[in-house]
Amino acid sequence: MAQTPGQAAVQVFEVKVPAQPVATALNELSRQTGVQVFAAGDVVAGVGSQPVSGRLTVAQALETMLAGTALRATRTENGGYAVRRAADVPASSSSTLPTVTVLAEGEAETASGPLKGYVAKRNAVGTKTDTPIIETPQSISVVTSDFIEATGALRLKDALAYTPGINVSPWGADSRFDWTIIRGFDAQTPGYYLDGLQLRNNNGWAVWQTENYGTERIEVLRGPSSVLYGQTGPGGMINVVSKRPTEEPLRELQVQLGDNSRRQVAGDFSGPLDEQGKVLYRITGLVRDAKLDASGLPNDRTYIAPSLTWKPSSDTSLTLLSHYLRIRDGSSYGSFPEVGTLLPNPNGKFSPKTYVGEPGFDHFNQDQWMVGYMLDHRVNDTWTLRQNVRYGSIKVDYRQVYNASNFVTVNPDVPSDPANFRTLSRFPFGSKESARLFTIDNQAQAKFKLGDWQHTFLFGVDYQRSRNYQRTYNAGTVSNIDGYNPVYTNDVVPLDPWFDAKTSLEQTGFYLQDQIKWGNWVATLGGRYDTATARLNNYLDGSTTRITDHKFTSRAGLVYLHPSGWAPYISYSESFSPTVTIDPETSKPLKPETGRQYEAGVRYQPLDGKSKYSAAIFDLRRQNYITYNSTYQPKQTGEILVRGLELEAAFQPVKNMNVIAAYTYTPKAVVTASSTASEIGKQMQAVSRNQLSVWTDYRFDSGIKVGLGARFMGSNHGYQESAAAKVPSYTLIDALVGYDFQRWSLALNVRNLTNKTYISNCSSGSCRYGELRKVVATATYRF
Template sequence: MSSTIPALAADEASTTQQSETMVIVGTATKVETPLVETPRPVSSVDRAELDDRNVQQLDETFRYRAGILSGHYGSDNDTDWLKIRGFDQSTYQDGLRIYREGFYQWLPEPYGMDRVDVFKGPSSILYGEAPPGGLVNIISKRPTENAQGHIDLQWGNRNHRMLGIDTAGPVNADHSIRYRLVGMAKSRDGDLDHTENDRYYLAPSLAVDFSEDTRMTFLASFQKDDGVPTNAFKMPYGTIHDTPFGKVDPKTSYGEPDYDKADRTQTSLGYELRHRLNDTWRFEQDLRYSHLDLELRSTYMLSQLDDRMGARGLVYRDGDIDSWTIDNRLIGQWFTEHTENTLLIGLDYQNLNLDGKEADIYGFGDPVDLFKPAYGHYTPVASSDLIHREIDKEQTGVYLQNQLRIDDRWVLLAGVRYDKAETDNHNRTAKSVERSDDDQLSWSGGAMYLGPHGINPYVSYTESFDPVGRVDADGRLYDPREGRQWELGVKMAPRDWDGYISAAVFDLKEDNTLVTQAGGYQAQAGERQSTGFELESVGYITDHLKTTLAYTYTDAELENDKRAALIPRHQASAWLDYNFATLLPGLALGGGVRYIGESVDGDTTVPDYTLVDAMARYSFAQHWRAQVNVNNLTDKEYVASCDYWCYYGESRSIIGSLTYQW
């Protein structure tokens, strides 16, 4: 019979990764399970890899994992952009939803992350409303049993500067109270001219063992961003297509540097309760309150007027979001001579209130030269131009999941969930309201055979639904999007190898899909389907050489058999990390190659491109480490994607780091 994780040790075990093959994740099942022993598609990136690649934004996390597209809108200092299996995804932190409504984007800070998981495909069975692409779940840094810490200093191109501190350890002699304090200040210019962002981040946490059976972990965070937003919107003319005037410089900004702003304050406070009722049952509760305050003025290229000139638009948002999320779980685990059964019963509730003033101006200021824009020719938005909007959104979900393990050879997983979601979208200015009242029953099932040599084939089925909560160009709420996925795969983790290989084929469909129309707005247009194949491997070839390999084939099509915009059919990546432990102790070199195949937008074809990344680090004098990371080593100029607009990819990034650790 396989070993199990004690109730109160589960969370700490989930962040202790002695072997890539036995990464313990709860994202896919909400029960701590080895990654290679669950019949659901999940990948994970741990803190060590985040440090090795010096990840600066959430959407950089999965560059070397299968099934995930990032960077397709360039380097955005205002939003994280990811596509999973050709679809949108939702973002969670510590298992609870992060609300990102429209332009009100909550931006997680990578310095505060311990691990990031991705659940690929529909995930409503455990998490309720979500797009069909799946979800990203960020695991925050937690208090530790042992005293530890480090101070980090970074500098780089685009005026990158960062100072961070991360300290943790016990508060009292018996270690029953533990703390962690993570703080950081960072500043960097954007990838476009006249754009920038300054960030201040603080995340204290405290873990208290009230008894052998009861523990609470309190988690809080505060983050302040002040900057000028990066709006990478450009026309195909001058990017993909040639012109008599050459190409548009990738750094060209069509914003208004003295008017645009993106000031964001986000605060969260919550706790995790773990209580063992008896040898069979335990209770878990996660709760978080979040507040997001946003003042956004963002000028962008709207449309081409002639061979030289373009019209601009403006997005104006001034408001805040208050949200509550709570997840209650009762977990029972019992054994017979040949079986291990884990039953999960859950009840969760999500509540969001958005209150803000907004304007979408189509035709803001004077036309600008596409190749040499001049700034300052505009009229600021007046209060009379603003619409007062309030969105109230509630969701309650009840779910049941059973995982049966038979003779350490079979894993059978089945679940059902019922959700009720209500959304009221009030236009207080026009005194009108759009209401949606949706309920949904979601099913999930899976089976995996645990082979004697670590070769584990599986099959799974999952569903999703997503009440969008936004309005279309006519001010009407979108209909809920619904997704369903079949998957057949295999996960391999030979017992004598520190690594894993996973391969899967999938068929994912969505009804009421959103498609970008001429003019840039989104409309619902029938069914969208994505079929594909994924291959992923992380492991050690030798004691000193670690490899991360991924390949993705995705065929994403709309209802009329037309290829979906943005999504390449082929993606491949490889990262090698070699530690010179014997020859030059303390030295390690790493490097990666990322290939993104061609994509389309109607009749426009975006060429494929290949990027090279590099890393060098050196540990010395026992407590010190120096590191240099370079992304897009050759400073390749390329168009990352087109979807009505076109977007240049991120330019070369160079960041040096110096760390003192204890």
């Protein structure tokens, strides 16, 4: 708060903290006010607090809470408070707390606002309420914008490379999408989330995308989450939080130069539009001109995201969010035969810089725009109403020449002739798609107390409607090509499409959730009922298919908040995803696929607020998934079991140094039931047993900053264990060198520092290389 010298400004909060251990009471006070309160565990151990209730300043609340104890609270330089024994309070501090200036709510951490550093303590993805992560009974990771910037993450998947449980390169180098695998399951389908609303895709190539420069943070909720979000996959969900208008003026210009002719200009501007600060604006945007590594085809992007916040009162806030994204890309997605990548080839290994498509044919063009709002109204001390709405449009024109996994035999008389292992047959692929998506989420939240139990009750109704048109072909003629010395012919002739249809989907969900706190315990209970209707209009045969599904899902979790900062938890959660597949025996749609997970874990969050640690074990099953028998008839007899351990840590071993570490151990990720007997006991996705990542950076007082990261992915047997040999493990190194001075920030980021050539996955005779080295220099000026 702004104030004149000698004049104190006071922020009053509605505080309700029952009598309980002091450590737990201080955590609750911080949660309700957004003001950090620090205390050593041995200082507050075994000490009880007095109840606090009413409209109070933080100072008044602390004085009441600590009355009758030997503890006193004093103001710290960062605007928080430190609780010490009375004998340890500096002589200059009065035992009676003076009137002080405390942090305004907008300056404290929220689940969606700006955050300094790498350690987030609050989230909304796990409960749809602004809740401390330590109180959420399910695995959650938050990637902050500071970490995205430090690691030089250019795409969403790059930003998640140091997050446990996620494979960010399941299908090799791919400039089209941010494809990821969470806990052994595809996270891209049915879609990522933006500001809590789903970006649903139709299992096609019109996949909604986000921009890292317009991202405030990325939230990852691992495990099923249908109770709050409806149709989702069993592995988890990824929610991107957009940058929003700020109360403090923000002006930033940025220039990037990099390899592959990368040139990018970006800007971020925000602040109040009126003297009272009731109307805030933000405009974030960029323009990029670049080339793809192997083909030299375009890798261009234009992005602009205007937003506006109106706060007519302290109880009401309306934020308008919008963006436009234009992508003109040549597509880096491709593969080579196993012989020459995973297995020896008499001609040597294929180079990952070899392009075997057709430059005059290949392109991936996407245009998308979205507009929506987030309305938040505090009715009284108990009730808060929220409504999130978004409408979007996307168009994709994608075509590419792929090579088959087999070689063209040019000398049948001598099978071992090296000439038989270099010429690749190819085929054209193309898809034109357009989609519209409307989503709305209405929420009513009530905070109240019954006896010693505090409740945060959430009731919601969400609805989404999507229309997707898709016309896709994957056949035609095109000349063969030499994989070691390619010559491009541009003689592509596509055949008629195999898919030409419009898909419509409507879903309505009703959900309830109660977060209950008593003493040191926090319980989360939830349930949801969904109705979904899908309609497929097939323009090839004129048929129409209509499918309606109903599903109830549930969730339960329990957390124990120990005064020392430890928080063990257990939880159960479910997911579901409808299918459009028809049962040939009944001529009726098959049941929705389902997921269910048991998880147990522990978090440790020291009171210094600069570090956090977590560990989780889980048993996750995908059930009712569709398999095909020997006569290719669909049967809903499939089940996939994934069990694993995830460890995550973020801490500062010394001043100015950050360490982020993650380890994933997945000893089991197998098909346990299938109508195809040969699938049982094998993996579906390519899941490595071990995965490890560590990032550390240090900032010198002179302004120089350095960082180094390592990402290890263990070996596996490829998709559906179809690789002819074990896919080797690999380790990638990332690095940062930078300098901050005055209003400037300079950084040189290198991902895959050693330019390591590695195979990310193999399937059905083909293998895909991962990303090669990327070098980007960034200059940012803030004024």
